[in-house]
Amino acid sequence: MSLLDLRTCNLGQEHIAHDHAHHQLILATCGSTELEVAGLGDRVTGGRGCLIPCSFHHEYEGDGCNRTLVLDVPLAAVTEMRDGEGLQRLFERPRFFTVPARLSRLATTLMAQLEQFPALHSEIAALLLRAIYLHLESEASAPAPVSRRRPLERIDIGRLDAWIDRHLAEEIRVERLAALCALSPGHFHALFRELMGITPLAHVQQRRLEHARALVRHSDLSLGHIAALVGFRDQGSFSRAYRRHFDGTPSQERRHTEATAESGASLHELRASIAPSHVLV
Incomplete structure (x- = not known):
């Protein structure tokens, strides 16, 4: 043989x-x-x-x-x-x-x-x-089982999100997401919308912006760098999408975060500076 x-x-x-x-x-x-x-x-x-x-x-x-x-x-x-x-x-x-x-x-x-x-x-x-x-x-x-969970069975949102998060800096097309689920693009689009209530590309946009918000709040990266990391072609389109989604620009978000952090630090320093002799008994 x-x-x-x-x-x-x-x-x-x-x-x-x-x-x-x-x-x-x-x-x-x-x-x-x-x-x-x-x-x-x-x-x-x-x-x-x-x-x-x-x-x-x-x-x-x-x-x-x-x-x-x-x-x-x-x-x-x-x-x-x-x-x-x-x-x-x-x-x-x-x-x-x-x-x-x-x-x-x-x-x-x-x-x-x-x-x-x-x-x-x-x-x-x-x-x-x-x-x-x-x-x-x-x-x-074997006879095909009858199931009411058709969208959930065919689309694994956790696995899709993990793949999306690894490719945020790239162009993400519906055809690629559909292939990950072994579905045609049209079938995938319909099932995804039925399951999530939004289109696949709207979901990708949400993932981009949620990751961008974490970077705006918790990193010192420039806004242009953040825009590139999450897949926007320039800072202007990033800021417009950010404002539509969060009702504020990335610059406003960062200033608010910095002000909140400084306020918290000042309050911490004030409390630490209060000696026991200053406390009225």
């Missing part, structure tokens, strides 16, 4: 973009990796895996503290394996999938076996691939 290449690795904080002439399965036992393939974006974690068919361009960047299983599957291996037709279906399209606890435990066990018996990596890989195939087949045949 053609060799299945299974290996453990740590995906570092480096942006990688490529494609290859083999299928690929990616799982993690800890940590996370941001990955995008064919317009789909998600994180590979202990509870989320990814299947990448051959020749599909993909990009990824790890968190630097992950333990990741990468399985390369040559095209010839698929046809040679038992139920090769089913395995071909497994890689018929790029997809992210949920990794249940039992499958995550199996991946952790197999990772330990791989490290202990590297010569058996092809056999261990075949077992892992078979387990993934059976899991996804059973998941596909």
